[in-house]
Amino acid sequence: MSEDNLTAVLYKAQDLRLEQRPIPTPGHGEVLLRVGSVGLCGSDVSYWWRGRTARHVVKTPLVLGHEFSGTVVQCGPGVHTLKPGDRVAIEPGVPCRVCEHCKKGRYNVCRDVKFCATPPVDGSLTRYYVHPADFCFKLDEGVSDEEGALVEPLAVxxxxxxxxxxxxxxxxxxxxxxxxxxxxxxxxxxxxxxxxxxxxxxxxxxxxxxxxxxxxxxxxxxxxxxxxxxxxxxxxxxxxxxxxxxxxxxxxxxxxxxxxxxxxxxxxxxxxxxxxxxxxxxxxxxxxxxxxIFRYANCYPAALAMITSGTVDLRALVTHRFRLDQVDQAFHTARDGTAIKVMVRVDRGGAGHGPTE
Ligand SMILES: NC(=O)c1ccc[n+]([C@@H]2O[C@H](COP(=O)([O-])OP(=O)(O)OC[C@H]3O[C@@H](n4cnc5c(N)ncnc54)[C@H](O)[C@@H]3O)[C@@H](O)[C@H]2O)c1
Ligand SMILES: [Zn+2]
Ligand SMILES: [Zn+2]
The missing domain is CATH 3.40.50.720 (NAD(P)-binding Rossmann-like Domain)
Incomplete structure (x- = not known):
């Protein structure tokens, strides 16, 4: 595997740096992903520009990005549902799984949910990312990495x-x-x-x-x-x-x-x-x-099915595309109001996967 784990790290408002980080190792039930496409959301832009959203403040360096797709490169122990090579859409909020809300299926309001790119939990503007396998949803061949990243706003x-x-x-x-x-x-x-x-x-x-x-x-x-x-x-x-x-x-x-x-x-x-x-x-x-409405619970399967079947076509929403090494420019474009959805291509090739890119 390549040693390159280029990562965009926000140190404070408008201070986004590209640096190398160690490639993480998947634990029990987790997969190591090579990140494909990351869509920039209003909250990412707010962290980048102001160092905060209404509720959360960036106090320690933070990796942004929570709308994303990727390819499994390694499975940790106990993963039976995915294999290396599978492309997936990632549901970015991982709840505690045991509290009253989680048990009732309203895991979106779990107090202990760990949501990508919400301080202090790092997000996906990085080449390699580890995530629980049961919060990764397999993409059909006909669904592009960008559409995989758009499953997140579609779930909302x-x-x-x-x-x-x-x-x-x-x-x-x-x-x-x-x-x-x-x-x-x-x-x-x-x-x-x-x-x-x-x-x-x-x-x-x-x-x-x-x-x-x-x-x-x-x-x-x-x-x-x-x-x-x-x-x-x-x-x-x-x-x-x-x-x-x-x-x-x-x-x-x-x-x-x-x-x-x-x-x-x-x-x-x-x-x-x-x-x-x-x-x-x-x-x-x-x-x-x-x-x-607080994000979503149990909506990824329906959202993905709508994309796979062509019931919704979100491709036109992607108006601007950048590579990871152009991430600063991507944030400026997302902020200036002309874009609908800005996508950052994180894979090194930059050419993208899937039929529509
Ligand atoms: N509840 C959740 O889980 C959740 C998830 C994602 C986003 N959000 C929130 O949803 C909102 C929309 O997200 P977005 O990414 O589309 O944001 P956005 O800022 O891109 O879109 C907001 C739109 O509202 C328009 N607007 C501003 N004032 C208006 C007015 N008076 N009347 C009608 N329209 C007006 C703006 O021109 C803009 O097009 C944001 O507030 C965001 O924080 C909530
Ligand atoms: Zn978002
Ligand atoms: Zn919980």
Whole structure:
């Protein structure tokens, strides 16, 4: 095996260094992976630019990246489900497996979950990475490494649509057309929702959403909450019973409640102002439910099946590609607002695997 384990390490805000690290050894139940593609997420960009997200601070050097795929190069003892050469999508959060939440299957809210690239747990912008085999999901030959990396944001969307009770022939409102809003749009469509209205304040993103099949893409910039809700009610045949908030903007939460159907559900995916003011009286009168979303639990198999079957096609979301040695440039591009999804090709060849790259 090559000695090269080039790794991008964040020391502090805007101080990202490429350095060699020892290649780790897989323990019991673990596999050593050669990392393929890593998608940059808003949280990675926030750690890189500000040295923190809302909740977590980079205090010791941290490797970023949690949306990724790779190839198994070595199996630790006790691994029977994978073999060297298998390409996999990696579910980045590994829970304790024994607490009450884990036992009930809601392992996403496990107190002791170790999530890649969340301090102090290192992420995947490194050539070699060790991970438990049962959090690695085999990719079919027809699925590219980039699509494997996109399973992570897709899992957020699958979980959100499930918890929002998205259903066949029912209107859906998605607030925010960033990567998460866009994958939610595609997932809701794949689940038969119709029509779908998506909002944003960025016309480019709305244009993209239309290309991806949004029946209605509304620019809410400069609108009052009431005006936006009124426009949504004119666009949709009836109030949306499923509202998916993916912007984190104060006004979006309120518009979701104003526009949502009586008895409907709004899921809150966006992470915004913790002290946002909501029209609670209206929420009560409408008997709407607001449900939090924290990542996902047990959604990788469904997300992967949707990609493998072609039910969702996420390839257009990848707008920019860089090699690991260009990682600084990749972060600048992810931050400047022009990209939808920036991918970092970590394999040394840089040419990529799979049919679509
Ligand atoms: N709950 C979870 O587990 C989870 C997982 C991933 C991401 N997130 C959060 O979901 C949100 C979306 O993630 P993303 O990667 O797509 O982020 P993003 O920042 O790329 O996208 C947010 C979008 O919202 C738009 N926006 C801003 N103000 C708006 C407004 N007033 N109305 C409508 N749209 C508006 C922005 O223009 C942008 O297109 C973020 O807050 C992120 O932190 C949560
Ligand atoms: Zn992410
Ligand atoms: Zn647990």
């Amino acid at each position: 969307a699958v979980y959100s649509c499930q918890r929002a009770e998205v259903g066949v022939g029912r209107p859906v409102l998605v607030l925010g057309a960033g990567p998460i809003g866009l994958v939610s749009l595609l997932t809701a469509r794949a689940m038969g929702a119709s029509p779908i209205c998506i909002t944003d304040i960025n016309e480019e993103r709305l244009k993209f959403a239309r290309q991806l099949g949004a029946e209605h893409a509304l620019n809410v910039s400069g609108m009052s909450d009431k005006e936006a809700a009124r426009r949504i009610s004119q666009l949709l045949p009836r109030p949306p019973s499923s509202v998916i908030e993916c912007s984190g903007a104060d006004s979006s939460y309120r518009i979701g409640i104003l526009a949502g159907a009586k008895g409907g559900v709004m899921v809150t995916v966006g992470r915004g102002n913790p002290d946002v003011t909501l029209p609670v009286t209206l929420l009560t009168a409408k008997e709407m439910e607001v449900r939090g």
